[in-house]
Amino acid sequence: MKPEYEKYFRNNLPHIWCAGCGHGIVMSAWARAVNQLGLDKDQCVAISGIGCSSRITGYIDMHTMNTTHGRALTFATGVKMARPDLNVFVFSGDGDGTAIGGNHFIHACRRNIDMTVVLMNNNIYGMTGGQFSPMTPFGKKATTCPYGSIDRSFDMAELAKGAGATFVARSDIFHAKHLTDMIVAGFNHKGFSIIEAVSSCPISYGRRNGTPDPRDMMDNIKEMCVMKAAYDKLSDEEKANKIPIGILQQIDDAPEYTSEYEKLVERVQGGAK
Amino acid sequence: MANVRLVQGNEACALGALKAGAYNFFGYPITPSTEIAEHMAEMMPKCGARFVQMEDEIASIGAVIGAAATGRKAFTATSGPGFSLMQEAIGFAAIDEVPCVVVDVQRMGPCTGLPTLSAQGDIQQARFGSHGDHAIIALAPSSVMETYYMTIQCFNLAEKYRTPVILLLDEEIGHLRERFDVDPDEEVEIINRKQPTCAPEDYLPYENTEDDVPAMAYWGKGYRYHMTGLTHNQKGYYSSVLPEVDAFNRRLTRKIEGHIDEFWESEDFFVDDCDYLFIAYGSVARTAQEAMEELRAEGIKVGLLRPKTIWPINEAKIKKACEGKKAVIVPELNLGQYAREIERVIGKPVEKVTRVDSELVLVEECVDKVKEVLK
Numbered sequence: 203m204k205p206e207y208e209k210y211f212r213n214n215l216p217h218i219w220c221a222g223c224g225h226g227i228v229m230s231a232w233a234r235a236v237n238q239l240g241l242d243k244d245q246c247v248a249i250s251g252i253g254c255s256s257r258i259t260g261y262i263d264m265h266t267m268n269t270t271h272g273r274a275l276t277f278a279t280g281v282k283m284a285r286p287d288l289n290v291f292v293f294s295g296d297g298d299g300t301a302i303g304g305n306h307f308i309h310a311c312r313r314n315i316d317m318t319v320v321l322m323n324n325n326i327y328g329m330t331g332g333q334f335s336p337m338t339p340f341g342k343k344a345t346t347c348p349y350g351s352i353d354r355s356f357d358m359a360e361l362a363k364g365a366g367a368t369f370v371a372r373s374d375i376f377h378a379k380h381l382t383d384m385i386v387a388g389f390n391h392k393g394f395s396i397i398e399a400v401s402s403c404p405i406s407y408g409r410r411n412g413t414p415d416p417r418d419m420m421d422n423i424k425e426m427c428v429m430k431a432a433y434d435k436l437s438d439e440e441k442a443n444k445i446p447i448g449i450l451q452q453i454d455d456a457p458e459y460t461s462e463y464e465k466l467v468e469r470v471q472g473g474a475k
Numbered sequence: 476m477a478n479v480r481l482v483q484g485n486e487a488c489a490l491g492a493l494k495a496g497a498y499n500f501f502g503y504p505i506t507p508s509t510e511i512a513e514h515m516a517e518m519m520p521k522c523g524a525r526f527v528q529m530e531d532e533i534a535s536i537g538a539v540i541g542a543a544a545t546g547r548k549a550f551t552a553t554s555g556p557g558f559s560l561m562q563e564a565i566g567f568a569a570i571d572e573v574p575c576v577v578v579d580v581q582r583m584g585p586c587t588g589l590p591t592l593s594a595q596g597d598i599q600q601a602r603f604g605s606h607g608d609h610a611i612i613a614l615a616p617s618s619v620m621e622t623y624y625m626t627i628q629c630f631n632l633a634e635k636y637r638t639p640v641i642l643l644l645d646e647e648i649g650h651l652r653e654r655f656d657v658d659p660d661e662e663v664e665i666i667n668r669k670q671p672t673c674a675p676e677d678y679l680p681y682e683n684t685e686d687d688v689p690a691m692a693y694w695g696k697g698y699r700y701h702m703t704g705l706t707h708n709q710k711g712y713y714s715s716v717l718p719e720v721d722a723f724n725r726r727l728t729r730k731i732e733g734h735i736d737e738f739w740e741s742e743d744f745f746v747d748d749c750d751y752l753f754i755a756y757g758s759v760a761r762t763a764q765e766a767m768e769e770l771r772a773e774g775i776k777v778g779l780l781r782p783k784t785i786w787p788i789n790e791a792k793i794k795k796a797c798e799g800k801k802a803v804i805v806p807e808l809n810l811g812q813y814a815r816e817i818e819r820v821i822g823k824p825v826e827k828v829t830r831v832d833s834e835l836v837l838v839e840e841c842v843d844k845v846k847e848v849l850k
């Protein structure tokens with residue numbers, strides 16, 4: 203690990219992730235972003251739910267909380283309303299964020315409270331051994347859909363856009379430098395920022411879906427993830443197996459929740475009834 | 476006299492929370508607790524404190540714990556259905572030792588039950604609602620004034636013992652309007668969590684201290700540490716090392732139950748001078764007290780022990796109080812949830828007066844019960 207961002211980690215590695223897991227790449231992309239932003243660790247908070255992805259908070263040297271499954275955004279909302287001066291990062295998985303945490307997800311998007319969320323999407327429940335998540339593609343196999351999934355899947359970015367998120371971006375572990383850029387841009391956005399980080403789980407997903415080798419999974423991600431500008435120019439047919447990466451929605455004039463609250467306090471204390 | 480007015484139990488709770496220094500409220504509307512949220516929504520911005528209506532009770536308790544972890548005083552208010560939804564996170568607050576307060580204004584259950592009517596059906600849920608072993612503190616007031624002071628006490632106990640504390644109102648007390656004579660500027664004791672005195676690199680957020688309660692550093696002051704719902708070592712990192720896990724789990728219970736004499740409270744009437752002893756709490760204690768007075772006027776020696784601290788139960792105190800009595804009578808608005816606990820403690824059956832039809836226990840039901848066992 204590069205010493206300039208080693209300082210953002212506790213010296214308690216090794217981590218729990220399997221060899222070839224994509225989550226470590228997300229973690230270093232995030233650390234590069236924090237280093238670029240030059241943040242004071244003592245003024246930063248990192249909160250996660252439950253899952254392999256959510257274990258990230260155990261390694262980060264900030265005020266960290268590895269909360270309950272799906273609820274990271276609720277704890278983070280509490281932290282931000284208690285201490286709006288602190289910088290809040292949230293880490294989640296596709297299962298954590300869009301299944302059990304789906305209700306909190308859409309309401310956090312709607313509320314627009316200033317925090318930066320990195321949702322590590324490996325299309326599977328990695329931690330519990332490979333059950334399908336709401337982001338497992340139709341037809342793919344998991345331990346609880348051994349004959350192929352008949353569930354339609356979520357596009358997290360579209361979900362976030364629909365729920366009114368003011369910063370929605372996507373990147374992936376192949377384009378790790380781009381992922382760092384997205385996290386930096388998300389952090390600099392005043393409001394709720396959500397960045398989908400397309401990750402990989404060779405153990406619980408790849409093995410059942412013809413890509414047990416992490417390198418093959420990486421090749422697939424490289425093939426699949428296309429910069430938004432290029433993606434927009436593709437024909438519908440060409441788009442079929444691609445997903446756009448980059449900033450997918452940014453709304454700069456939406457009221458941010460903690461600022462609105464401060465205005466409310468001023469208004470009420472100013473004597474208005 | 477200037478301060479005397481009619482106040483509702485739920486409003487007294489809201490006023491008490493502000494007096495205790497509550498900075499954050501997160502909640503979701505539910506009868507019969509909603510007035511607490513409404514009062515907080517109105518009052519908190521005026522004091523520069525923060526009210527947020529969340530998307531559900533799971534979010535509410537999560538946000539409460541998040542806010543409380545940073546160092547603020549935070550609470551939520553709910554009723555049975557919402558209290559059930561909060562249980563997993565209450566376990567998080569217990570295992571990570573986060574001081575916070577959950578107000579449960581009990582209504583008739585199970586499930587949606589009878590939302591506007593009174594019950595005391597969450598007594599066991601308050602103790603055992605969350606999975607795993609941990610102790611909890613729960614208080615139950617019997618009047619509007621007491622609701623005010625007990626709410627303050629809940630925050631103090633939460634801070635002192637680093638634990639979630641449950642305030643168990645029943646609908647009857649939550650919606651009761653009665654004389655409220657409190658000077659808002661009165662000095663009350665306010666307890667804040669113990670701060671570390673060591674250097675940040677030596678800080679153990681889950682230290683096995685002599686008093687069983689580790690210091691909890693405010694955030695942003697150099698003491699960075701990890702909180703996890705996983706069983707953890709003194710540093711806060713996941714641990715499955717047998718002696719560590721054992722010591723940790725035992726401390727979680729010992730820090731409360733082992734220190735019960737420091738905080739356990741009851742109100743006693745003729746406990747040492749009676750043949751028949753009522754044990755009653757919340758709104759029902761008022762009924763029991765009336766029954767006691769009526770019976771004593773007839774020359775029957777009746778007493779009342781009203782636990783203000785419902786959990787943990789003070790085994791020594793209850794045992795001693797029940798010793799040599801001709802009968803112990805436990806009236807409550809459930810089918811014997813606390814009676815079962817008293818029976819466990821004293822090792823013999825008690826007389827129950829129960830109601831689960833949403834009506835209150837009547838004075839004459841308590842009187843009749845004593846006369847029945849007297850024969």
Ligand SMILES: Cc1ncc(C[n+]2csc(CCOP(=O)(O)OP(=O)(O)O)c2C)c(N)n1
Pocket residue numbers: 252253254255256271294295296297298299322324326327328329330335403
């Ligand atoms: C309330 C609750 N339900 C279920 C679980 C079991 N569980 C733990 S992690 C997990 C799935 C995690 O998947 P994801 O969020 O996609 O993260 P990944 O492990 O793939 O990184 C589940 C179902 C739990 N811990 N808590």
Ligand code: SF4
Pocket residue numbers: 218219220222223224225254255324328329402403404405406407
């Ligand atoms: S199971 Fe999958 S997601 Fe979990 S650590 Fe292993 S490779 Fe990564």
